[in-house]
Amino acid sequence: xxxxxxxxxxxxxxxWLQPAWGRDAIPGTDEECIEEPIFEGKVCTVQANRxxxxxxxxxxxxxxxxxxxxxxxxxxxxxxxxVAFDLPGFGKSDKGSQHxxxxxxxxLAHFLADHYFQNKPYHIVGHSMGGAVALRFASQRPLRFQRxxxxxxxxxxxxxxxTKFQAGSMMERVSGVQQTRGFAERLxxxxxxxxxxxxxxxxxxxxxALGRDVVLQGGPxxxxxxxxxxxxxxxxxxxxxxPTLVLWGDNDQVVPLRTGKVLSAxxxxxRLEIISDSGHEPMLEQTEQLNDMVRKHLLENDxxxxxxxxxxxxxxxxxxxxxGTCSGxxxxxxxxxxxxxxxxxxxxxxIRNARVGQLSALNSRLNLTNTDILGKDVGLNxxxxxxxxxxxxxxxxxxxxxxxxxxxxxxxxxxxxQAAVKGVNSKFIFSVSQASxxxxxxxxHIFKSMVDEEL
Numbered sequence: 001x002x003x004x005x006x007x008x009x010x011x012x013x014x015x016w017l018q019p020a021w022g023r024d025a026i027p028g029t030d031e032e033c034i035e036e037p038i039f040e041g042k043v044c045t046v047q048a049n050r051x052x053x054x055x056x057x058x059x060x061x062x063x064x065x066x067x068x069x070x071x072x073x074x075x076x077x078x079x080x081x082x083v084a085f086d087l088p089g090f091g092k093s094d095k096g097s098q099h100x101x102x103x104x105x106x107x108l109a110h111f112l113a114d115h116y117f118q119n120k121p122y123h124i125v126g127h128s129m130g131g132a133v134a135l136r137f138a139s140q141r142p143l144r145f146q147r148x149x150x151x152x153x154x155x156x157x158x159x160x161x162x163t164k165f166q167a168g169s170m171m172e173r174v175s176g177v178q179q180t181r182g183f184a185e186r187l188x189x190x191x192x193x194x195x196x197x198x199x200x201x202x203x204x205x206x207x208x209a210l211g212r213d214v215v216l217q218g219g220p221x222x223x224x225x226x227x228x229x230x231x232x233x234x235x236x237x238x239x240x241x242x243p244t245l246v247l248w249g250d251n252d253q254v255v256p257l258r259t260g261k262v263l264s265a266x267x268x269x270x271r272l273e274i275i276s277d278s279g280h281e282p283m284l285e286q287t288e289q290l291n292d293m294v295r296k297h298l299l300e301n302d303x304x305x306x307x308x309x310x311x312x313x314x315x316x317x318x319x320x321x322x323x324g325t326c327s328g329x330x331x332x333x334x335x336x337x338x339x340x341x342x343x344x345x346x347x348x349x350x351i352r353n354a355r356v357g358q359l360s361a362l363n364s365r366l367n368l369t370n371t372d373i374l375g376k377d378v379g380l381n382x383x384x385x386x387x388x389x390x391x392x393x394x395x396x397x398x399x400x401x402x403x404x405x406x407x408x409x410x411x412x413x414x415x416x417x418q419a420a421v422k423g424v425n426s427k428f429i430f431s432v433s434q435a436s437x438x439x440x441x442x443x444x445h446i447f448k449s450m451v452d453e454e455l
Contacts, residue, residue: 370392
């Protein structure tokens, strides 16, 4: 694949397209366009129920507009002063070849909150890319901000994870065969590994006027997509302490539900609720269900809401002698406590809600969710294996030892007294994860190919 082809693939991979909904008149609202200082242009807003004592800001996603909230604004306006706005670059707001990053959009949201709400407390609701903007906004600790709602939030996991998921969704949709998803994801993963070797990162393109104007042709949707792909939300996830409702369509083919699971597990006061029979846009596909969930969260009594976010009771001391094994099998599920789990030539293995003393995988494909590995020497041994881990703590002298393997870790905390990771001819995707070892301390949100090294 030549450089031009790699670049075009990467640009296409990072755009989360949504339908361009028309701007229908929303009853009981006032529309205006005002000058704003962040992008130094005009931002167009819609307001409802200005006299309410509490405000709500609605932030749409990529290629969207205020029209995405056509049915949500009237539902929330019965109790709140609602402000929705077209993100610069979209809808009726000014457009140009600028940085359309979540961080800059969050600053604009802060300006609008101060402009419209003044001394009012308020909440933030964000969808898709707007969910990423809302998360970034909340992490900036704005005054008077009280509660957060994230709807099918995009851009949280590493871009490779999102792109592989979307490739699988596309293949499954075109073929009508669910089994083709895995093949498409593995193929796109190989292509993306080549993209990572480009001499210039595609996200670097948005940092120059030349890149935005010539390569991206000044297209706001392309610029915003790459800006979104270039942001790391690891710190934001751990720092937002306001009560947060994470909503996800159960059939979202654009952004994986895995994202919602990471957010709800790693944000201090978040909970996840699934919207049934919905794809990526529940406010348009399951309007009443979404509106009821959002209103309940925003109107709930503080004491009742606090009960939703109580810390789970401590688990009993880990002391299991059970050993789980798999040899040449497929579809096996492991749950609970195990002193060790040993997998040989196994596929489609699920380990969830478990604690494991040591996990060894040889020539296997496995998926771990909400699982802790409490290794004394090596926590996870992966040899010629494909491992996906969502939420969990992995520890040991060496937390993960990988040889000729591929690992995709999201919301995972690694702790190794010698190394968090030892990799030999192995590839790692870290999404909003953390590591502690003599080599590294802090957040990890990177793709890393390791020939023979420790992290």
